[in-house]
Amino acid sequence: MTKVLYITAHPHDDKQSYSMAVGKAFIDTYKEVNPSHEIVNIDLYKENIPEIDVDVFSGWGKLQSGKGFEDLSSEEKAKVSRLSELCEQFIAADKYIFVTPLWNFSFPPVLKAYIDSVSVAGKSFKYTEQGPVGLLTDKKALHIQARGGIYSEGPAAEMEMGHRYLNIIMQFFGVPSFEGVFVEGHAAMPDKAQEIKENAIARAKDLASTF
Numbered sequence: 582m583t584k585v586l587y588i589t590a591h592p593h594d595d596k597q598s599y600s601m602a603v604g605k606a607f608i609d610t611y612k613e614v615n616p617s618h619e620i621v622n623i624d625l626y627k628e629n630i631p632e633i634d635v636d637v638f639s640g641w642g643k644l645q646s647g648k649g650f651e652d653l654s655s656e657e658k659a660k661v662s663r664l665s666e667l668c669e670q671f672i673a674a675d676k677y678i679f680v681t682p683l684w685n686f687s688f689p690p691v692l693k694a695y696i697d698s699v700s701v702a703g704k705s706f707k708y709t710e711q712g713p714v715g716l717l718t719d720k721k722a723l724h725i726q727a728r729g730g731i732y733s734e735g736p737a738a739e740m741e742m743g744h745r746y747l748n749i750i751m752q753f754f755g756v757p758s759f760e761g762v763f764v765e766g767h768a769a770m771p772d773k774a775q776e777i778k779e780n781a782i783a784r785a786k787d788l789a790s791t792f
């Protein structure tokens with residue numbers, strides 16, 4: 582069965598957030614078109630997403646030095662096993678939909694913590710003599726992002742580091758298809774905000790029927 586991860590990095594819901602509204606339009610349409618697919622929402626603001634901290638490093642260090650899992654402290658056990666669970670869930674999925682706002686030219690920090698949990702040598706990529714090679718070559722990904730200004734063209738394009746970062750990570754993992762749906766410019770052009778949102782929702786619904 583096709584497994585889809587709907588990964589939302591927003592503290593608000595679709596009523597208050599443009600990206601979440603477009604994300605909801607996408608996933609609702611996707612569910613209608615693909616009723617048999619398994620869709621799991623990873624709400625990064627509600628899930629336990631451990632940061633790589635001193636417990637994680639010491640836990641990993643013990644395991645690498647040949648100690649058993651039972652030798653880890655309770656903090657080390659909890660964080661190391663949760664990170665591993667997130668990674669296994671990620672590599673077992675077929676499709677990823679990321680939903681984020683643009684905050685200070687990037688995405689909310691909890692998404693970086695999540696990416697750190699799934700970026701694991703031997704799982705999402707591997708090292709070879711020719712350099713690192715992605716292992717997720719049969720996946721598909723989409724990023725739905727709301728941003729107050731215009732970044733798809735013009736002078737600000739190179740300042741955008743959220744979508745561009747996800748693009749690089751997906752390439753690094755070997756994911757062959759990564760698309761974007763952007764709601765952009767509504768803060769810069771508030772009189773056009775409703776139209777901008779409706780256009781993005783229409784694009785998201787269109788894409789959902791073929792994604």
Ligand SMILES: Cc1cc2nc3c(=O)[nH]c(=O)nc-3n(C[C@H](O)[C@H](O)[C@H](O)COP(=O)(O)O)c2cc1C
Nearest residue numbers: 598599600601681682683684685686727728729730
């Ligand atoms: C903390 C914060 C930082 C932001 N930084 C940017 C930015 O760098 N560039 C931009 O165009 N808009 C920025 N904005 C505006 C948001 O991108 C815009 O409101 C967008 O709609 C947020 O997504 P949302 O509607 O899903 O919450 C920022 C908003 C917040 C709250």
